[in-house]
Amino acid sequence: MNGAKVNTNTPILAPLQAHTLTEQDWHDSCDVLVIGWGAAGACAALEARSQGCEVMVADRFTGGGASAKSGGVVYAGGGTQQQQDAGFNDSPQAMFDYLKHETQGVISDATLHKFCADSVSNLNWLEGHGARFAHSVPPGGKTSYPSDGYFLYYSGNEKVPSYAGSQPPAPRGHRTVGKGQCGAVLYAQLKDACLRAGVQPLLQSAARRMVVDATGRVVGAELWSLPAGSREAHLHARLAARAERLQNFAPGYCDRLRQKVAQLEHDHAQPILVRARLGVILSTGGFIFNRDLIREHAPKFRRNFKVGATGCDGSGLRLGQSVGAQGERLSRVSAWRFINPPYCWPKGIVVNTQGQRFCNEEVYGATLGQPLCEEQGGQAWLVLDARLRQQAIRQALFGGYWWFQSVPALALMLLRVRKGQSPDQLAQACGMQPGQLNGALRAYNAAARGEAEDVFGKSKDSRQVLDKGPFYACNISVDNPIFPLGALTLGGLKVDESNGAVLDDLGQPIAGLFSAGRTAIGVASHLYISGLSLADCVFSGRRAGLAISNTRHADGSVQQSNASPVLERTAP
Known part of the structure; x- marks a missing residue:
């Protein structure tokens, strides 16, 4: 060379x-x-x-x-055998209603309907070629990728209230049976x-x-x-x-x-x-x-x-x-900014460099990563109070997560973290606008107590009052080397x-x-x-x-809309 x-x-x-x-x-x-x-x-x-x-x-x-x-995950629904074995009812229409929200017209409704209608047969087709899928559902809450032994899970925003349809959500992430990725x-x-x-x-x-x-x-x-x-x-x-x-x-x-x-x-x-x-x-x-x-x-x-x-x-x-x-x-x-697991992390709040919330923290990682990169310049913080931080550390240590989930989470909470005894002190440590973080926490805590609706539509199960100091800000920005933001x-x-x-x-x-x-x-x-x-x-x-x-005629010739290919041939 x-x-x-x-x-x-x-x-x-x-x-x-x-x-x-x-x-x-x-x-x-x-x-x-x-x-x-x-x-x-x-x-x-x-x-x-x-x-x-x-x-x-x-x-x-x-x-x-x-x-x-x-990860070998195939999104499939409409009533796969694995969904039925796990006790979930699903239909092609329910799958369409959900994906219509996610795809936002990138393909026609007719194509999306066909994708959903073909979902079961396509999964069966994969199984016919040797792939295996199973119905075991992981315990606990939302995860970016299930641990070994679990092969059916909520792999998108199905359980987020603003994405929910008229039918109960069903898990559609079918992970290929095997170990690891x-x-x-x-x-x-x-x-x-x-x-x-x-x-x-x-x-x-x-x-x-x-x-x-x-x-x-x-x-x-x-x-x-x-x-x-x-x-x-x-x-x-x-x-x-x-x-x-x-x-x-x-x-x-x-x-x-x-x-x-x-x-x-x-x-x-x-x-x-x-x-x-x-x-x-x-x-x-x-x-x-x-x-x-x-x-x-x-x-x-x-x-x-x-x-x-x-x-x-x-x-x-x-x-x-x-x-x-x-x-x-x-x-x-x-852009993938997953903040689960730990399962309790979405109970914190994600704020920009000014200290303002800009998303529902329980959404799928790419749904969070998109505005983080597109609208916030790739800069954001995950804010926890002392109580939630301790819960998250325990979950990362003993929750049975993959190492690529638990190790970066622990590093983020222990090594690259800002701390303040009060929200205002934390804001000062992070260079945020005075009062913005305090205001975001007050509004969020009111929703967590049931005194108001969450402005971003976070479900009640994903809210937790953040009022026990000290307060911590974990750097979830694109330039944090210990917590890569993939794309x-x-x-x-x-x-x-x-x-x-x-x-x-x-x-x-x-x-x-x-x-x-x-x-x-x-x-x-x-x-x-x-x-x-x-x-x-x-x-x-x-x-x-x-x-x-299907572009071949019955006699083996190729269908042509214009003239046939022109090739110079040398004499035999």
């Missing part, structure tokens, strides 16, 4: 014109080429393969992406299912440009691939895996590892051309690791801890844009919601190009709740895989 610094993002080039290629220029061919082998790509590949298509799936690394690093478990089942079905993987092969015919139809892609089995490929896999494994502990070190990974690609990857007779499905994830795109579209989230995988560099988005696709909601980023991108390529076809800036489908998962606009593209992204990977992945398969 040389010492020059290379960009860690996949370089995307202008598309190749098929009429300039000869038959010998193509290295391989298939019916469907899937670019990105995470959950969405795997689901798309499986669906296309089930329709008899010859499917190849390419990945810059060895598959998995952000899906394998996730179960995304790897779920992905392993999908990956194995792909291989059993005959999907051909092209690993350590990054797509750098599309191939289009004379009509603009996407007919393939150029992949830059490391030689299989080479020393460089083994080193690339080892360094990339280490970067993913240590990202939460040493992000700076992992960025240096990614430099080495990109250098290996720069020095040793070779181009191969793959023809896709029916077309290409883009499913490479989001772009949280692409700092240029974040700076351009979502600058308020530059300081957030990156949630995702190295492949979340916007390559699918940029490949689509290179052939005229329309990007949408690229400024939408989900992932939600925007992507605009698609036809009936089939996942990628749309251009006139709203017309780009022939031969489909998209799924976080590369595309979908159910999770307004605000994130746990499990919604993986559920959309299944929904949109299956949709794209089926739709691209």
